[in-house]
Amino acid sequence: MGTTKSEIFTDRQNELAVLLKAIAHPARIAILQHIMAANACICGDLVDELGLAQATISQHLKELKNAGIIQGTIEGVKVCYCIEPKTWKLLQTQLADLFGAYQGQNTCC
Amino acid sequence: MGTTKSEIFTDRQNELAVLLKAIAHPARIAILQHIMAANACICGDLVDELGLAQATISQHLKELKNAGIIQGTIEGVKVCYCIEPKTWKLLQTQLADLFGAYQGQNTCC
DNA sequence: ATTATTAATCGTAATATTGCGATATAATAA
């Protein structure tokens, strides 16, 4: 055990869960906000801004990259990270669907 | 280690991360969709619908409840779960802010 | 009172996550 039983859920449910998991960490939220504010970003900046070790931030960036949420291009010695628009919009759409299912008032409770 | 360093992030970042974490699992997404579709819900239904053990679903429900996303009221022998509108709207607002920060095109990458 | 029925909790095993120091890699600069 310890592993999610993905087989029993729909592709959409699994996909959304993976994307949400990727952003469900304050450090990764902070990273995304930083990237969006700068409309570009360099890892070194984050090590100064956030109070986490370089190895830790690199790992968080990797997770965001694995989920397809950000993209990194080598810019000389540095690496420039930015939002991957396709995935970002996909997440937005999937969330809109999820929230859209809410009818407001409940009959029970 | 193994614990998130919440102290170094803002309250909003931590709050959003907690809410996202709560819904970042396919089973919990399925549960929320089920609750919203029925506009009410009973745990037993979920055990039949989803292919997870009763203990597992109860645990997922507890996590959603802990995060304040759902609310459960005892209805005789059964328990009726439903969305907690306040938290649900809060999450929606926080996400709108996060996505609102995205400027679209990037200057780099 | 006894027996279902429903859901919560306990205990446990397997696996995942978080964070960091140390080290490796890669590109530039001296």
Add this chain to the structure above:
DNA sequence: TTATTATATCGCAATATTACGATTAATAAT
């Protein structure tokens, strides 16, 4: 070549998550 700088990866320890069988607690039905 030899530093220097920037980022990635490795290895590890601490903790968290996922899942489930077994048990418990509480109400309802017989």
